[in-house]
Amino acid sequence: MTLGDVRPGDTVLVKKVGGGGPVMRRIMDMGITKGCTITVRKVAPLGDPIEVTVRGYELSLRKADATNVTVEEA
Amino acid sequence: MAHTIALAGNPNSGKTSIFNELTGSTQYVGNWPGVTVEKKEGYVKGDKRHIIVDLPGIYSLSPYTLEEVVTRDFLIDGKPDLIINVVDATNLERNLYLTTQLIETGIPVLVALNMFDVIKKNGDLIDTKKLSGLLGCPIVETSAVTRVGLKELVKTAITMVEQAKSGGKPATFSAPVEKTVTSIMHLIEGKVPPETLRWFAIKLYERDEKVMQRLTLSEELHHQVASLVESSETAMDDSAESIITNERYEYLTNLTAKCHKRARQAGSLSTSDRIDRIVTNRFFALPIFFLIMWGIYYIAIQTVGDYFIGGIEWLFGDLIGENLAIGLERIGTSAWLVGLVVDGIIAGVGSVLTFVPQMMILFFFLALMEDVGYMARVAFIMDRIFRKFGLSGKSFIPMLIGTGCTVPAIMASRTIENQRDRRMTVMLTPFIPCGAKLPVFALLVGAFFPHSAWIASSMYLLGIIAVIVSGVILKQTKAFSGDPAPFVMELPAYHIPRLKGVVIHMWDRGKQFIKKAGTIIAVASAVIWMLQSTSWSFQMVETQESILASLGRFIAPLFAPLGFGTWEVAVATITGLLAKETIVATFGIVLGLGNVAEGDPNLLSSIGAYFSPVSAYAFMVFTLFAAPCAAAIGATRREMQSARWTWAAIVFQTGVAYVAALVVFQIGSLLFM
Numbered sequence: 049m050t051l052g053d054v055r056p057g058d059t060v061l062v063k064k065v066g067g068g069g070p071v072m073r074r075i076m077d078m079g080i081t082k083g084c085t086i087t088v089r090k091v092a093p094l095g096d097p098i099e100v101t102v103r104g105y106e107l108s109l110r111k112a113d114a115t116n117v118t119v120e121e122a
Numbered sequence: 123m124a125h126t127i128a129l130a131g132n133p134n135s136g137k138t139s140i141f142n143e144l145t146g147s148t149q150y151v152g153n154w155p156g157v158t159v160e161k162k163e164g165y166v167k168g169d170k171r172h173i174i175v176d177l178p179g180i181y182s183l184s185p186y187t188l189e190e191v192v193t194r195d196f197l198i199d200g201k202p203d204l205i206i207n208v209v210d211a212t213n214l215e216r217n218l219y220l221t222t223q224l225i226e227t228g229i230p231v232l233v234a235l236n237m238f239d240v241i242k243k244n245g246d247l248i249d250t251k252k253l254s255g256l257l258g259c260p261i262v263e264t265s266a267v268t269r270v271g272l273k274e275l276v277k278t279a280i281t282m283v284e285q286a287k288s289g290g291k292p293a294t295f296s297a298p299v300e301k302t303v304t305s306i307m308h309l310i311e312g313k314v315p316p317e318t319l320r321w322f323a324i325k326l327y328e329r330d331e332k333v334m335q336r337l338t339l340s341e342e343l344h345h346q347v348a349s350l351v352e353s354s355e356t357a358m359d360d361s362a363e364s365i366i367t368n369e370r371y372e373y374l375t376n377l378t379a380k381c382h383k384r385a386r387q388a389g390s391l392s393t394s395d396r397i398d399r400i401v402t403n404r405f406f407a408l409p410i411f412f413l414i415m416w417g418i419y420y421i422a423i424q425t426v427g428d429y430f431i432g433g434i435e436w437l438f439g440d441l442i443g444e445n446l447a448i449g450l451e452r453i454g455t456s457a458w459l460v461g462l463v464v465d466g467i468i469a470g471v472g473s474v475l476t477f478v479p480q481m482m483i484l485f486f487f488l489a490l491m492e493d494v495g496y497m498a499r500v501a502f503i504m505d506r507i508f509r510k511f512g513l514s515g516k517s518f519i520p521m522l523i524g525t526g527c528t529v530p531a532i533m534a535s536r537t538i539e540n541q542r543d544r545r546m547t548v549m550l551t552p553f554i555p556c557g558a559k560l561p562v563f564a565l566l567v568g569a570f571f572p573h574s575a576w577i578a579s580s581m582y583l584l585g586i587i588a589v590i591v592s593g594v595i596l597k598q599t600k601a602f603s604g605d606p607a608p609f610v611m612e613l614p615a616y617h618i619p620r621l622k623g624v625v626i627h628m629w630d631r632g633k634q635f636i637k638k639a640g641t642i643i644a645v646a647s648a649v650i651w652m653l654q655s656t657s658w659s660f661q662m663v664e665t666q667e668s669i670l671a672s673l674g675r676f677i678a679p680l681f682a683p684l685g686f687g688t689w690e691v692a693v694a695t696i697t698g699l700l701a702k703e704t705i706v707a708t709f710g711i712v713l714g715l716g717n718v719a720e721g722d723p724n725l726l727s728s729i730g731a732y733f734s735p736v737s738a739y740a741f742m743v744f745t746l747f748a749a750p751c752a753a754a755i756g757a758t759r760r761e762m763q764s765a766r767w768t769w770a771a772i773v774f775q776t777g778v779a780y781v782a783a784l785v786v787f788q789i790g791s792l793l794f795m
Contacts, residue, residue, distance in 0.1 A: 064360075071610075107612055108498075109611075
């Protein structure tokens with residue numbers, strides 16, 4: 049399962065961040081790393097991007113980028 | 123020699139507020155040599171021995187964004203004596219992530235644990251002493267809003283600089299990674315300054331290309347490092363960059379667990395969450411956004427703005443203009459010089475400055491929205507739409523500012539990380555009608571469509587359509603094609619705005635516009651006045667025989683297919699390149715009416731001879747899209763950092779203007795004539 053598939057309100061555990069290059073580095077720099085928990089808060093009114101809580105703050109990212117993050121049920 | 127103190131921190135950490143408080147009014151803005159990133163410097167208040175350099179707000183020291191690379195280079199090459207790292211205490215882990223990287227540079231770090239008042243209010247606990255011990259750097263609890271701790275921050279900083287303290291404790295990684303890093307450190311020992319050894323070793327481990335190019339290791343050494351990294355990657359089953367990032371956060375999770383306790387249960391709602399529930403709600407988000415925008419424009423343009431405009435017109439026209447003319451004549455100044463100063467420069471500059479109040483009010487509200495934290499939500503809401511035509515939600519903010527003035531709008535595009543997105547935003551933002559284009563529209567609507575409200579509004583609609591269509595088309599070109607850039611953006615918690623911060627922000631943007639009035643427009647007005655009142659043999663002549671008229675006649679045929687091929691209108695398009703505001707003034711001058719405003723009845727009736735309703739609309743379309751004013755072109759040049767890209771933008775914009783006006787006139791003529 050990827051972060052893009054998670055329903056709003058659900059909390060998941062990050063297994064791996066893939067994709068490579070600037071996108072992967074950016075996502076990881078912002079704190080989405082292996083082993084951390086993420087709560088998906090909501091989806092933007094037009095269906096994309098999504099808002100998540102990670103390490104105690106709110107982050108938004110596009111679904112397309114979120115599919116690089118492999119997660120499992122927390 | 124003065125000591126240099128660098129100020130570094132995440133965006134939204136309150137770094138700028140701290141900078142403003144520490145330096146007072148003694149700051150100045152420069153650019154980093156060779157790049158577009160702004161550099162602010164200032165002396166510590168009342169102390170000329172310590173310079174503070176405000177580094178760009180960044181999350182990491184990765185090699186991927188301009189801001190981060192500039193910061194890295196400054197820290198490694200500029201060797202500041204101290205880094206003050208502003209850390210948002212309410213977002214400790216992610217802020218300390220940058221701290222660990224700053225410590226690795228070997229430069230002494232002083233942590234300003236900012237927004238500490240919020241921590242206390244929330245009932246959270248941070249054991250500052252313990253944290254300080256773990257990081258190996260002094261920490262001062264601060265609040266830029268209540269100004270608590272700032273004096274202590276300065277005192278500690280100066281003491282640290284004078285005692286030449288050593289750096290903090292770098293983050294430690296798990297044993298296998300630590301071993302590889304140590305091996306790399308041994309390999310490059312002596313090749314880099316000893317205090318930066320760990321920094322370079324970690325960068326080599328991450329396969330940081332910028333650092334690899336810089337170090338130019340021997341072939342053999344390069345291979346040795348590469349094989350160390352490869353075997354580490356195989357052992358950890360992950361990529362090197364990812365390993366280091368994981369390890370850093372792992373270290374921080376352990377570290378913060380020892381000294382940070384949250385009062386609020388995870389999952390419970392803060393006030394900020396509750397606000398967010400409404401303003402980014404599925405159904406209410408867009409209506410709320412449009413309502414807010416409508417309110418801002420209503421206040422800025424309809425009510426308060428209008429009130430001020432009369433005052434400024436009176437100030438420049440009646441008070442300064444007339445009295446100066448009388449005064450100059452009395453001391454025996456020749457008639458042409460009086461004309462140049464009063465009808466040329468003062469009238470020109472005055473006509474531009476009439477927009478200042480509107481613009482300031484607009485910028486005030488936009489700065490307020492940014493400071494409160496709403497702008498990030500706007501980007502969040504709008505990203506879906508903007509991505510469709512190759513831009514990101516962040517492009518929306520420059521476009522909003524562009525309804526005021528294109529110059530600060532283009533400068534606001536800096537927050538867009540991806541270069542492709544930034545270039546496209548800079549190229550397309552001028553299509554949004556700025557305040558200076560409005561009098562041109564008002565004049566032509568007044569003369570040709572007096573009872574139609576939608577003609578002027580249609581300009582905004584056309585501007586938006588042009589942005590969308592151009593975005594879609596440009597995305598197909600080689601320069602803009604490729605995968606969309608990542609949109610990974612923090613949504614900062616809402617907070618009560620700081621009036622001082624908002625006003626500084628407003629002033630920073632409004633200043634650009636006033637500066638333009640004082641420089642480019644003053645010169646342009648003088649030049650136009652000279653050109654329209656002298657002949658090629660430098661004799662004073664009537665406008666019809668002037669240099670300007672002959673230039674106009676020369677290029678007028680170019681505009682014939684657009685429906686406005688007379689020299690008078692051609693001249694106005696030339697002056698419009700310098701500043702759109704001068705178009706109305708130019709009509710006044712070339713039609714022999716002197717200095718008139720867009721509502722002048724004489725101007726309204728005489729302009730009827732030069733346009734039909736269809737060609738008037740075509741002219742409005744041309745004005746809307748054509749290359750923006752000289753100041754905006756200058757800003758484009760600064761942000762693009764390339765003459766080629768600047769020319770591409772000018773040619774593209776003017777090309778769109780020509781084609782659009784051509785289509786409007788040709789089709790319009792068929793339909794309505």
